Amino acid sequence: MRKLFLATLLGLATLPAMADLQVFATVPEWGALVQEIGGDKVKVYTATNALQDPHRIDARPSLLARARQAQLVVAVGADLEIGWLPLVLRDSGNAAIQPGRPGYFEAATLVRRLDVPATLDRAHGDVHAAGNPHVHLDPRNVLRVGEALAARMAELDVANAAAYQAGLKAFAGKWQMAMARWEKEAAPLRGVPVLVHHASFVYLINWLGMKEVGTLEPKPGIEPTSGQLTALLARQQSAPARMVLRAAYNPDGPSRWIADKAGIPAVMLPYTVGGTAEAKDLFGLFDDSLQRLLKGMR
Amino acid sequence: MLHKPFAMAALLAASCGAQAAADTDLAAIRSQIDEMKKSYEQRIAALEQKLAAAEAKPSAQPAARTAPVALAAAPSVAPRTEVAAEPVANLRQPAPASGFNPEVSLILQGQYKNMKNIAERGITGFVPAGGHDHGDGAIEGINKRGFSVDHTELVLAANIDPYWRGQAILAMLDGSVEVEEAWFQSLAIGHGVGLKGGRFRSGIGYLNEQHPHMWDFADAPLMYQAMFGTHGSYAQDGVQLKWLAPTPIFLEFGAEFGRGANFPGNDRNKNGSGAGALFAHIGDDLGVSNSWRAGISYLKTAAKGREAHVEDVNGLEAATAFDGDSTTWLADFVWKWAPNGNPAYQNFKFQSEYFSRSEKGHLNCSDDEGAGNACDPLAAGDSVTSRYKTRQSGWYAQGVYQFTPNWRAGLRYEQLDSGTRDFGSNGANLVVDSYKPKKASAMVDYSWSEFSRLRLQYAQDKSMAGITDHQWTLQYIMSLGAHGAHKF
Numbered sequence A: 001m002r003k004l005f006l007a008t009l010l011g012l013a014t015l016p017a018m019a020d021l022q023v024f025a026t027v028p029e030w031g032a033l034v035q036e037i038g039g040d041k042v043k044v045y046t047a048t049n050a051l052q053d054p055h056r057i058d059a060r061p062s063l064l065a066r067a068r069q070a071q072l073v074v075a076v077g078a079d080l081e082i083g084w085l086p087l088v089l090r091d092s093g094n095a096a097i098q099p100g101r102p103g104y105f106e107a108a109t110l111v112r113r114l115d116v117p118a119t120l121d122r123a124h125g126d127v128h129a130a131g132n133p134h135v136h137l138d139p140r141n142v143l144r145v146g147e148a149l150a151a152r153m154a155e156l157d158v159a160n161a162a163a164y165q166a167g168l169k170a171f172a173g174k175w176q177m178a179m180a181r182w183e184k185e186a187a188p189l190r191g192v193p194v195l196v197h198h199a200s201f202v203y204l205i206n207w208l209g210m211k212e213v214g215t216l217e218p219k220p221g222i223e224p225t226s227g228q229l230t231a232l233l234a235r236q237q238s239a240p241a242r243m244v245l246r247a248a249y250n251p252d253g254p255s256r257w258i259a260d261k262a263g264i265p266a267v268m269l270p271y272t273v274g275g276t277a278e279a280k281d282l283f284g285l286f287d288d289s290l291q292r293l294l295k296g297m298r
Numbered sequence B: 001m002l003h004k005p006f007a008m009a010a011l012l013a014a015s016c017g018a019q020a021a022a023d024t025d026l027a028a029i030r031s032q033i034d035e036m037k038k039s040y041e042q043r044i045a046a047l048e049q050k051l052a053a054a055e056a057k058p059s060a061q062p063a064a065r066t067a068p069v070a071l072a073a074a075p076s077v078a079p080r081t082e083v084a085a086e087p088v089a090n091l092r093q094p095a096p097a098s099g100f101n102p103e104v105s106l107i108l109q110g111q112y113k114n115m116k117n118i119a120e121r122g123i124t125g126f127v128p129a130g131g132h133d134h135g136d137g138a139i140e141g142i143n144k145r146g147f148s149v150d151h152t153e154l155v156l157a158a159n160i161d162p163y164w165r166g167q168a169i170l171a172m173l174d175g176s177v178e179v180e181e182a183w184f185q186s187l188a189i190g191h192g193v194g195l196k197g198g199r200f201r202s203g204i205g206y207l208n209e210q211h212p213h214m215w216d217f218a219d220a221p222l223m224y225q226a227m228f229g230t231h232g233s234y235a236q237d238g239v240q241l242k243w244l245a246p247t248p249i250f251l252e253f254g255a256e257f258g259r260g261a262n263f264p265g266n267d268r269n270k271n272g273s274g275a276g277a278l279f280a281h282i283g284d285d286l287g288v289s290n291s292w293r294a295g296i297s298y299l300k301t302a303a304k305g306r307e308a309h310v311e312d313v314n315g316l317e318a319a320t321a322f323d324g325d326s327t328t329w330l331a332d333f334v335w336k337w338a339p340n341g342n343p344a345y346q347n348f349k350f351q352s353e354y355f356s357r358s359e360k361g362h363l364n365c366s367d368d369e370g371a372g373n374a375c376d377p378l379a380a381g382d383s384v385t386s387r388y389k390t391r392q393s394g395w396y397a398q399g400v401y402q403f404t405p406n407w408r409a410g411l412r413y414e415q416l417d418s419g420t421r422d423f424g425s426n427g428a429n430l431v432v433d434s435y436k437p438k439k440a441s442a443m444v445d446y447s448w449s450e451f452s453r454l455r456l457q458y459a460q461d462k463s464m465a466g467i468t469d470h471q472w473t474l475q476y477i478m479s480l481g482a483h484g485a486h487k488f
Helices: A001-019 A027-042 A061-069 A083-090 A140-154 A158-185 A202-208 A226-238 A252-263 A280-298 B003-021 B025-057 B062-066 B222-228 B424-428
Strands: A022-024 A042-046 A074-075 A104-106 A193-196 A211-215 A242-247 A266-269 B102-114 B146-149 B152-158 B164-173 B178-185 B192-200 B234-246 B250-258 B276-284 B289-313 B317-337 B347-367 B384-402 B407-422 B438-449 B452-462 B469-481
Touching: A022 A027, A022 A061, A027 A042, A027 A074, A027 A140, A027 A158, A027 A280, A061 A083, A061 B234, A061 B250, A061 B276, A061 B289, A074 A083, A074 A140, A104 A140, A140 A202, A158 A280, A202 A211, A202 B438, A211 A226, A226 A252, A242 A252, A242 A280, A252 A266, A266 A280, B152 B469, B222 B347, B222 B407, B347 B424, B384 B424
Parallel strands: A022 A042, A022 A074, A074 A104, A193 A211, A193 A242, A242 A266
Antiparallel strands: B102 B146, B102 B152, B102 B469, B152 B164, B164 B178, B178 B192, B192 B234, B234 B250, B250 B276, B276 B289, B289 B317, B317 B347, B347 B384, B384 B407, B407 B438, B438 B452, B452 B469
């Protein structure tokens, strides 16, 4: 009886290992990238969606249950998920996905991060010691992360290593072509000054050569105040912004207020995969973001 | 090899700063930078290739994969301009030894409280969990009116090594430091197994593991005060074993063994386990906007000479000592709603818990103050021992609604039932109240950020027979430093 119980337990424990590579992605963009590389060899669970503020997620019981069965956790890192992921990892009882193990992958540590604060003081709001974590909105970073991710997937699932490398190669080819197209399309955006709700678009703005001239949040993680909005409006006289950007998960009130007063368009960007109907995958994310930005220019 | 790109990055940063400073000369500086960019681009590309080659050997440098070090390209906020676009591999600066210091956080908590002056505050029909219900050693804080500072909590936590993580929570109050929790937790057992050892808050119930700064109200529910005293939680020295089932829904089982020194047990001088607990949790999402967790828990402990000071039939003080077993069952349910599962702007949380406790054994009643009470009418040092059998229960339900990022409001209703209390022959000597304590609370709180909160709470407290106490509390909760994740 006891033997049978143990055998069942062992069987249950090893069950996921026999199927596809089980991946737990904290955010949609990296979930989508895993899918691009892994195709039908992976089973991806994405912990959050594009309408959720990735900084503020509850460590829900369902997340624990999913993390328990994951072979690979793909996280953003740079403290973005500090409010929930460490707890989920520790309480999952899954040794393979603990930080420091091959089953734990951080995207942000692989690329050059912007906005690394010189001093750490919460008087500056909810600052990230490791820099701005929203790295995926520069497509060059996506490629860089993809290379490391494919290598990690191959390391964990040796049997399908060739498939992952092939998946990466196919993706990288398409991605580079898309990047060339995007950069050409986005030429009119170069040098365009914009306001943003939260500093979620630092990498996009950087890549496209746009200029961020202010955030609606007075400090990172602190919701826009009327004082901040009026100050930004006053600055429109001297340094006018051409549009005001927000992510799909931000409320539209503050950006619409300033857009109305300043007579500039308020542009909602998908921010990540699933943020708009068009942003179905990573290609759609950038296609749609650019279309929306270009539309804002007209 | 490292100082070269650093110098280049610094140069770039400096030039970018200059560009920002002189907006008028943009064009001139831009061409200058373009030249610099061209000359450096080739060298950067070469360096990048070298770095990429070095990083391509994954097993050679396992540490590089995890290095969570903040990597600044320049000693100022990295500039965000057009020229900074070239992605350069981050410079991996060595972290100082102090980088291994534990995460430290400090919770500041205090309040202003306006309520009736009641000398012997307690819960009618329930044994005072603090042992005594007045004077020195009384249930601390419960009767503090006016301004006061609660425990100041110091939290230290870190990974010990790849196999263990440790955490200590020290509660500081004038002249004393209490070790609230001090435990280690396994990281590397796998198969869903989690092992915790040391002093920890038990996994029973829902609120039990939460520290006061996470509470949605200024005080613990009456049921937690009746079950475990004003700490509002059951902690013990021992071990906890948890297993998370490999199922698509959350299914967790846990068992604990420990010293059992805290109420309803007491510190007994013995080998072996003094208290055991079992619990099971189940939870899942309902659509994208709802999630829930339900649990059932069992706590079995024993007491030997558990003291309490109570009233005898004539209103005189009597000392009692309980020997026997205490069994507690708990059921808990939590439901959270947030539009699209995004709790940052709006969310609602409902939670409810129920408990039932039975105690069985003997009660010894004496007259330790020589007052000539009913257990020892002649103050001759006699005492009366009788059988003791109780079954008591209680519940609370609360809802908290966050309607803007900063504001939340909540209601809580709670009721206890003193149930059956069989004191045997001591029933003739002692007051055996039968009462249903009730309390209703309403709170509203404002949070400037995730780290600071101010709360106003009103409670109509009928936890003592014949008294309706209108309590007003203005409370602040501030957390400093690294603040870890909160449980669901």
